[in-house]
Amino acid sequence: MAKQSTETTNEKKLLKQLYWRSFTLYSAVTPSKQGASGVSYALQPFVDTFYKGDEQGKKEAMVRQMSYFNTNIAMYPFVLGIVASMEKENSEKEDFNSESINAIKTSLMGPLAGIGDSVFWGVLRTISAGIAVGLAQAGNVLAPIIFLLLFNVPVQILRWKGGQLGYSLGSSYISSLYENGLINILTKAASIVGLAMVGAMTSQMVNLEIKWNMVMGDEVVMNTQEMLDQIFVGLIPLLITLFSFYLMKKKNISINYLIFGIIILGIVLSLLGIA
Incomplete structure (x- = not known):
């Protein structure tokens, strides 16, 4: 006792x-x-x-x-x-x-x-x-x-x-x-x-919207983001998440490198007008 x-x-x-x-x-x-x-x-x-x-x-x-x-x-x-x-x-x-x-x-x-x-x-x-x-x-x-x-x-x-x-x-x-x-x-x-x-959480926290569209003259003939959403809503964020997970688990890439890499990727895509 x-x-x-x-x-x-x-x-x-x-x-x-x-x-x-x-x-x-x-x-x-x-x-x-x-x-x-x-x-x-x-x-x-x-x-x-x-x-x-x-x-x-x-x-x-x-x-x-x-x-x-x-x-x-x-x-x-x-x-x-x-x-x-x-x-x-x-x-x-x-x-x-x-x-x-x-x-x-x-x-x-x-x-x-x-x-x-x-x-x-x-x-x-x-x-x-x-x-x-x-x-x-x-x-x-x-x-x-x-x-x-x-x-x-x-x-x-x-x-x-x-x-x-x-x-x-x-x-x-x-x-x-x-x-x-x-x-x-x-x-x-x-x-x-x-x-x-x-x-x-992934669907809510990972965002990437494609702004590059196919244009003929002054008319948008294909909205890239709408086309991707018809295939799979949130396809690009999902692929980014899975690729990051693959790099961490299989290639032993540091999370810090991935964070900086995604920041740089976002800046480049934004400057190019792609996303």
């Missing part, structure tokens, strides 16, 4: 560290990783604890946490809690599917970002600002402070409770799935959701 109490106290201490460290999510953003370094920093105490004496396991866990991550800051600790609980399971069970950790993380960040952005940025911020503006117009000097409290108090409560909830849910349900042999099914399903989300 004493041992169990010590472990529980340890985990509570780790969850407190997770909450405070989670504020650094976007302190070091890169185009290819977004908040990955913040995720790695927030989970480092768990990694150090769970993989104590297992340097190889620790290295693999640290590499896992440096995968692309981007979500709403209010929902973020909930994901961290689940990932932390899965890392614990992975450290204790030799045949645990470690690929499920990133699969779950990737599949959760998109839907939770949508929920968090709608509720907190779309609704709560608007309501808080409306109340504060009314107070400011009435001459209340506390209006800015009231706005900050109305918006931030619910967010911080959710962040605090979210990390704890994610950790407890992860510990119970992941263990149950593991014991029932369903962890591989969960990994496959989460991977599909994650890939669908990445595909949606």
